[in-house]
Amino acid sequence: MDFMHAIILGIVEGITEFLPISSTGHMIIASSMMGIEDSTFTKAFEVIIQFGAILSVLVLYWRRFLPNWSFYKKLFVAFLPTAIIGFLAKDVVEHLxxxxxxxxxxxxxxxxxxxWSDKYFAHLTSMGRTTNDLNYKDSVKLGLFQAIAMIPGVSRSGATIMGGLTLGMNKKEAAEFSFFLAVPTMAAATLYKLLKIYKTIEPQQINLLLVGMVVSFVVAMIAIKFFIGVVSRYGFRGFGYYRIVLGIIILALIYTGHDLQMN
Incomplete structure (x- = not known):
């Protein structure tokens, strides 16, 4: 991996982390297409640079993160299912x-x-429950939805948004709660990966991580504003069509003999 790879992956991470199109899926595809070696560091890199995206949420929504213990408790309760299931199924996830x-x-x-959801939940475009209306039982349900995203390609934000819609949240609130829930989830994943590689990491690799995080931070700031604007006006169907087309293209390449697997 070189600095150009780090910049490109940072852009991919920043664009896709908060859109319901699967950042992990796009990172795997981008790494595969650039021929990046599948190593302990490259796997850790794809997770650790998410820290830049985390910072973008804190900067854009800093008022929501001012001391508000009820808000923090809901986030913590929603985070627990992913933390527990992720720990128990970490080997399976690594394989996938x-x-x-x-x-x-x-x-x-x-x-x-x-x-389908964009049509079924059309009434939740401008009306519905907000984050303040959620109770702890709702938070657990949202956490379970987020845990589904441990399957590569599912999309953490997409799964959480879907959970929010089933609880009656309006589309904008469901999207924003997926941003908030990403903070403890991605922070924990980043810390876990850092603890696994910090003894073996080299100075050059530290620079690659810093570049990836800075790029993902800047791009994620733009992507979040774009996403909220699109969701408020048009809903999620455009992202759904994009996912379907991209998935079909990838399968077509695989089934026609193109090697897209990680090296």
Missing amino acids: LGSVQVVAWSLILGGLVLV
Whole structure:
């Protein structure tokens, strides 16, 4: 991996982390297409640079993160299912992360769900529950939805948004709660990966991580504002169609003999 790879992956991470199109899926695909070696560091890199995206949420929504213990408790309760299930299933998840085919099918199925949900939950475009209306039972349900996104290609934000819609949240609030829930989830994942590699990391690799995080921070700031604007006006169906088309293209490449697997 070189600095150009780090910049490109930072852009991919920043654009896709908060859109319901699967950042992990796009990172796997981008790494595969650039021929980046599948190593302990490259796997950790794809997770750690998410810290830049976390900072973008804190900067854009800093008022929501001012001391508000009820808000923090809801986030913590929603975070627990992913933390527990992720710890228990970490080996399975690590194995799935190398499969572009799993990503492709997840993109297609998730896209179909998004298109369907946009019609089924059309009444929640401007009306519905807000984050303040959620109770702890609702938070657990949202956490369980987020845990589904441990399957590469599902999309953490997409799964959480879908959970919010089933609880009656309006589309904008569901999207924003997915941003908030990303903070403890991605912070924990980043810390876990850092603890796994900090003894073996080299100075050059530290620079690559810093570049990736800075780029993902800047791009994520733009992507979040774009996403909220699109969701408020048009809903999620455009992202659903994009997922379906991308998934079909990937499967077509795989089934016609193109090697898209991680090296």
